[in-house]
Amino acid sequence: MLLRFHEAAVNPLWQNLNLEVQPGEFIAVLGPNGVGKSTLLATILGTRKLSSGSVEVAARVGYIPQQRMFPPDLPLRARDLVSLSLAHGVFRRRSPHRHEVDALLQRVGAQGLADLRVGRMSGGQQQLIRQAQALASHPQLILADEPLLSLDVARQRDTVAMLHHHCSENDGAVIFVTHGINPVLEVVDRVLYLAPQGHTLGSVSEVMRSDVLSELYGTKVNVLEVDGRMVVI
Numbered sequence: 001m002l003l004r005f006h007e008a009a010v011n012p013l014w015q016n017l018n019l020e021v022q023p024g025e026f027i028a029v030l031g032p033n034g035v036g037k038s039t040l041l042a043t044i045l046g047t048r049k050l051s052s053g054s055v056e057v058a059a060r061v062g063y064i065p066q067q068r069m070f071p072p073d074l075p076l077r078a079r080d081l082v083s084l085s086l087a088h089g090v091f092r093r094r095s096p097h098r099h100e101v102d103a104l105l106q107r108v109g110a111q112g113l114a115d116l117r118v119g120r121m122s123g124g125q126q127q128l129i130r131q132a133q134a135l136a137s138h139p140q141l142i143l144a145d146e147p148l149l150s151l152d153v154a155r156q157r158d159t160v161a162m163l164h165h166h167c168s169e170n171d172g173a174v175i176f177v178t179h180g181i182n183p184v185l186e187v188v189d190r191v192l193y194l195a196p197q198g199h200t201l202g203s204v205s206e207v208m209r210s211d212v213l214s215e216l217y218g219t220k221v222n223v224l225e226v227d228g229r230m231v232v233i
């Protein structure tokens with residue numbers, strides 16, 4: 001077990017949350033704006049308190065925050081930032097080697113960005129650097145808050161593949177906050193759907209259904225499958 005919520009609540013957002021995350025699991029968290037998805041991650045990170053219940057974290061955690069731009073005048077290159085993240089790893093007593101930094105940047109497809117100043121990068125390029133920073137602590141549990149925002153389709157695919165690889169090859173787990181299930185349909189094990197009327201947890205086929213989402217939203221919702229993609233209307 002890497003993470004366990006027991007009867008957890010952050011009032012008035014969500015209540016009675018019971019969730020146990022095992023090594024190898026890829027969990028998507030969906031729901032409308034403001035329902036408390038980022039707040040859920042904040043309770044795991046310890047930056048937000050539960051109103052009741054408990055959360056137990058038994059894993060090293062890496063965090064990819066929701067798109068947040070670096071200050072434009074930040075005098076650091078990508079390799080400096082990733083190097084700092086590596087140096088903060090719990091087992092570190094020395095400066096990270098250049099090849100470790102390069103390997104991390106390569107893992108997220110940002111090898112060409114190593115010597116660019118982060119504040120001058122595009123939003124998508126900055127997002128890749130955030131990914132490399134999150135991986136630097138060799139996390140078992142990766143929390144990713146809408147990590148595909150501002151990435152092009154190819155980079156979105158690479159990011160999902162990288163995170164899936166983390167689960168399937170490293171016995172890690174991922175909690176992936178997203179507004180759309182389609183980019184992760186092929187890799188997701190369970191969906192936690194948060195809604196104003198409550199939440200539900202299960203496989204894609206158990207959760208992404210018209211009857212289940214209609215009950216959660218308290219109004220008629222249709223889930224359609226079109227060309228292998230799911231559309232919620």
Ligand SMILES: Nc1ncnc2c1ncn2[C@@H]1O[C@H](COP(=O)(O)OP(=O)(O)OP(=O)(O)O)[C@@H](O)[C@H]1O
Nearest residue numbers: 013031032033034035036037038039040048066177
């Ligand atoms: N530190 C905080 N203290 C109190 N309320 C907060 C705090 N952070 C966020 N909120 C509020 O909690 C609610 C849920 O915010 P949160 O960011 O978790 O939603 P979300 O589901 O991630 O939304 P989105 O899809 O728009 O990113 C919002 O109304 C927000 O204003």
